[in-house]
Amino acid sequence: KKQQEFGSVIYLISDEPYRELAYDGVEVPYLTKYYGNTIVGYSYSKSLSLPGERIGYLVIPDEADGSEELITAAAIANRTIGCVNAPSLMQKVIAKCVDAEVDVAAYDKNRLALYNGLKECGFECIKPQGAFYLFVKSPVADEKAFCEAGKKYNILMVPGSSFACPGYVRLAYCVSYDTIINSLPEFKKLAEEFGL
Known part of the structure; x- marks a missing residue:
């Protein structure tokens, strides 16, 4: 039309x-x-x-x-x-x-561990249905400041405004499962810093 x-x-x-x-x-x-x-x-x-x-x-x-x-x-x-x-x-x-298939189960395991872990920390997240990125609502209006705060806990996040999604940050979960699990206590500290 x-x-x-x-x-x-x-x-x-x-x-x-x-x-x-x-x-x-x-x-x-x-x-x-x-x-x-x-x-x-x-x-x-x-x-x-x-x-x-x-x-x-x-x-x-x-x-x-x-x-x-x-x-x-x-x-x-x-x-x-x-x-x-x-x-x-x-x-x-x-x-x-070319006929090989990606191991979706491995990504799914990471997706669920990170999503559930962040929810338990008090973060608001969008549960992804594809790819290997998770968007988390920034607890403050300036998501870039939130990204900077995460660095103190060795958490690297990308501002959502880089993806036309201001107010959120993007996390990649295409890492080892152990990395996801080991990051959750640090996310808890970050959540506590922001009063979650």
Whole structure:
């Protein structure tokens, strides 16, 4: 409807490196089934737990308006930027393990331990249904100050305003289970500092 209203092609870009990391029976739909002008970006760095490796693909469906031009533009952008070209060694690695699956159970164990532990400390959290990040409501308006306070307890948090979510902080739980468990007493101290 908006394409017609504006008289312009509108592309939906779906960033899907966390597609396989879904919990509690959540299923991530393939948006290309519902909207022809969908472009999908995918990265194996998340699905195969290869942090830092920038190797993946784009899906530009034939049904997308101007698909040939889009494919050409993507190829030129890849060559121009250069830094996104995956090393040949990693291309060979991916070819050997492309059918491997991420161990969602390990991430889920961490997710539940961190979420439940933070709730017990008195923090307000959003229980994630995908990926490996958890958003915690900052007990003070300035979430950046809360992030700074966490450093005293060796807790590294990212301000939610970096993700268009002010008033919250983001925690990653793609660490060892022991790291999660060992962090909870420190989170308790941080909670007490803020009167939770």
